[in-house]
Amino acid sequence: MSRAAGFLLAVEGSEGAGKSTLVRGLAAELVRAGISPIVVREPGGTPLGERVRTLLLDPAEPIGAAGELFLFLAARAELVRRVIGPALEAGRTVLADRFHLSTEAYQAAGRGLDLEFVRLANRVATGHIAPHLTLVLDLPPQLGLDRLRGQEGHVLDRFEREDAAFHARVGAFFAAARGPDIVHLDGTRTPEQVLHAAWQNLVMRHPGVGGAHRAQPSPGEG
Numbered sequence: 523m524s525r526a527a528g529f530l531l532a533v534e535g536s537e538g539a540g541k542s543t544l545v546r547g548l549a550a551e552l553v554r555a556g557i558s559p560i561v562v563r564e565p566g567g568t569p570l571g572e573r574v575r576t577l578l579l580d581p582a583e584p585i586g587a588a589g590e591l592f593l594f595l596a597a598r599a600e601l602v603r604r605v606i607g608p609a610l611e612a613g614r615t616v617l618a619d620r621f622h623l624s625t626e627a628y629q630a631a632g633r634g635l636d637l638e639f640v641r642l643a644n645r646v647a648t649g650h651i652a653p654h655l656t657l658v659l660d661l662p663p664q665l666g667l668d669r670l671r672g673q674e675g676h677v678l679d680r681f682e683r684e685d686a687a688f689h690a691r692v693g694a695f696f697a698a699a700r701g702p703d704i705v706h707l708d709g710t711r712t713p714e715q716v717l718h719a720a721w722q723n724l725v726m727r728h729p730g731v732g733g734a735h736r737a738q739p740s741p742g743e744g
């Protein structure tokens with residue numbers, strides 16, 4: 523996959539693993555480091571993506587596996603075309619709350635679609651843009667779902683209502699994901715500890731923050 527001028531960081535993991543919390547923390551640290559990141563979530567981030575998100579998460583909307591795959595990819599293609607691609611071309615840092623690894627985990631491992639086809643379709647949707655770094659938050663799926671159930675007023679979406687076997691397949695896929703740009707973080711630790719570990723990895727990989735921040739205290743309790 524291709525690498526544009528900026529820096530794309532994806533945060534991945536199963537339901538309630540702490541992705542959004544970590545993305546918020548990293549965004550704040552980047553701002554402190556003098557870098558104003560662009561934050562995106564998937565599905566979403568464009569008018570089409572937000573409408574597709576509503577459809578995809580609606581528990582009352584029965585969608586087959588293939589239809590689900592192509593809806594996620596349509597949202598991603600638009601997000602890359604309108605937001606991520608131009609941002610990277612402009613040298614910006616993009617923080618993505620989920621990216622293509624989620625499609626492999628949910629639509630291939632979870633739903634049973636062919637993994638190689640899902641990967642190929644993903645490459646079409648992203649125009650071969652790949653994250654420079656993917657942080658996977660490892661957390662047993664049941665713990666993540668318990669966290670979400672503990673949130674006041676949280677209504678479980680279509681994916682969160684799937685059975686334990688589905689979540690186990692998704693969780694096992696994330697746990698087994700390997701690659702030169704994939705780093706696993708222990709999602710059972712406190713938000714501050716997760717942020718600390720994530721920041722250390724970002725500093726090592728991101729040319730814009732590495733030099734400036736290696737010698738400074740890292741965020742969180744460590």
Ligand code: T5A
Nearest residue numbers: 537538539540541542543564624625628669681711712713
């Ligand atoms: N999907 C998505 C696909 O099937 N295919 C795809 O290609 C893509 C892109 C998206 C759904 O779509 C599916 C996956 C998803 O099911 P979503 O609402 O965006 O739906 O769902 P999630 O991405 O799972 O986001 P969540 O908000 O549900 O979970 P997060 O972001 O992992 O967790 P977060 O940070 O919101 O935290 C959840 C709770 O835990 C606490 C927080 O305070 C919060 O209460 N928390 C912690 N508690 C203890 N320790 C920590 N370290 C904690 N970190 C956070």
